[in-house]
Amino acid sequence: xxxxxxxxxxxxxxxxxxxxxxxxxxxxxxxxxxxxxxxxxxxxxxxxxxxxxxxxxxxxxxxxxxxxxxxxxxxxxxxxxxxxxxxxxxxxxxxxxxxxxxxxxxxxxxxxxxxxxxxxxxxxxxxxxxxxxxxxxxxxxxxxxxxxxxxxxxxxxxxxxxxxxxxxxxxxxxxxxxxxxxxxxxxxxxxxxxxxxxxxxxxxxxxxxxxxxxxxxxxxxxxxxxxx
Numbered sequence: 001x002x003x004x005x006x007x008x009x010x011x012x013x014x015x016x017x018x019x020x021x022x023x024x025x026x027x028x029x030x031x032x033x034x035x036x037x038x039x040x041x042x043x044x045x046x047x048x049x050x051x052x053x054x055x056x057x058x059x060x061x062x063x064x065x066x067x068x069x070x071x072x073x074x075x076x077x078x079x080x081x082x083x084x085x086x087x088x089x090x091x092x093x094x095x096x097x098x099x100x101x102x103x104x105x106x107x108x109x110x111x112x113x114x115x116x117x118x119x120x121x122x123x124x125x126x127x128x129x130x131x132x133x134x135x136x137x138x139x140x141x142x143x144x145x146x147x148x149x150x151x152x153x154x155x156x157x158x159x160x161x162x163x164x165x166x167x168x169x170x171x172x173x174x175x176x177x178x179x180x181x182x183x184x185x186x187x188x189x190x191x192x193x194x195x196x197x198x199x200x201x202x203x204x205x206x207x208x209x210x211x212x213x214x215x216x217x218x219x220x221x222x223x224x225x226x227x228x
Contacts, residue, residue: 059140092116120173123208124153130204131180138197144190147183154178176208 070077085095085104091112095102104119106112117125128151139146154177161171182191199205 056140059136063137063141120155120157123173124155124176127176127204127208128153128178131178131198131202134198134202135180135182135194138194138201139184142190142194142197144186144194145184146186146194148181149183150181152179152181 083095083097085093087093090105091110092103092105092115095104102122103116104122105115106118107114110118112118131151132149135146135149138144155173156175157171157173158169160166161169180195182194184191186194
């Protein structure tokens with residue numbers, strides 16, 4: 001299945017000098033289509049409000065401007081993301097992401113106090129939300145009408161991997177399954193084409209399905225003393 005030109009995005013994180021508004025949110029397109037059962041087509045075409053039309057036009061302009069800038073200045077496409085997390089009491093952690101504070105915890109059945117989602121749930125959150133954002137970007141880019149997109153994901157873990165029980169048990173997800181619900185007046189062919197583009201360029205899907213180099217090192221003792 002041929003795919004269109006890559007749509008590379010930036011974000012409000014550290015990046016090149018251009019202040020563009022396209023978010024950075026892929027792997028090769030899979031051979032799955034979009035089943036009719038997950039496409040909700042309104043019986044009558046909904047009337048687009050002036051506000052939503054203006055937003056759509058603004059987003060299209062942003063996409064075109066971003067693509068042109070990245071093509072002319074590849075260094076502007078480089079983006080850096082950073083988080084700073086700290087374990088609090090029990091299993092509860094607080095993570096600072098730019099101006100946001102994210103509470104992460106475990107349910108009582110896993111020894112936590114259930115004050116926030118757990119880390120693997122946030123993996124599903126990241127994938128679902130990144131897919132939804134990428135659907136919006138590519139729907140605008142390809143001129144495919146898209147009224148709404150929602151995603152339901154499920155993942156399975158074998159907790160023996162976390163607790164070191166049994167041999168060769170993977171601690172991470174054994175599989176992730178999802179259903180994408182698109183509300184659109186577009187044809188089945190166009191929605192399948194949209195899905196191929198999204199799966200080819202969704203950053204989180206790429207992160208989860210491709211090997212990403214990860215390096216984790218212990219901080220020097222002097223630095224640890226400063227933190228404490």
